Amino acid sequence: MSDTPVSEMSFEQAMAELERVVGQLDSGDVALDESIRLYQRGAELKKRCSDKLAEAEEKVAAITLDEQGQPAGTQPLDPK
Structure with a gap:
């Protein structure tokens, strides 16, 4: 798992790590405390x-x- 704060991740980085997290949770080989942290x-x-x-x-x-x-x-997203 990455040490990068989620708020600093690109979409691609967040998606790749999310896939790893889901894979770990799906494996069922993770202790309860670690499962909660991963979730x-x-x-x-x-x-x-x-x-x-x-x-x-x-x-x-x-x-x-x-x-x-x-x-x-383009138009501004928030025209004022």
């Missing part, structure tokens, strides 16, 4: 992945298309 870490990783996907979706939604369907620019 908590997995929940944090899942949230990080969900947050990063939401950010990406917002960025994609902010792209405007011209009349030919081509990207014409």
